Amino acid sequence: MKKLHLKNKHFIRLEDAFREWLQILGYSQSIVYNIPNIIREFLYFLENNYILKIVELQRFHYSNYFEYIKKEETSVMVRL
Numbered sequence: 001m002k003k004l005h006l007k008n009k010h011f012i013r014l015e016d017a018f019r020e021w022l023q024i025l026g027y028s029q030s031i032v033y034n035i036p037n038i039i040r041e042f043l044y045f046l047e048n049n050y051i052l053k054i055v056e057l058q059r060f061h062y063s064n065y066f067e068y069i070k071k072e073e074t075s076v077m078v079r080l
Contacts, residue, residue: 004044010053011043 006012019036027035045065051057 004040006040006043006047008043008047008052011047014054015040015043 006015015036018039019032022032022035042065045068046057046061049061049064051061
């Protein structure tokens with residue numbers, strides 16, 4: 001997930017602000033590092049599905065993302 005590079009400046013700012021918020025709230029370094037990486041994966045999915053702002057999200061986008069995650073998990077399990 002760390003290797004995913006966001007292009008959308010709005011999404012980059014959201015990820016950075018979220019990381020900063022976690023730090024301010026005093027979460028552990030592992031949380032501050034890992035959770036924004038998970039968020040980046042979701043934002044990367046949105047970027048690749050032509051969603052450029054969070055306000056454009058609709059319920060079906062979440063469903064599509066969950067289906068994508070299931071397929072990814074399945075493909076990883078098959079490779080193991």
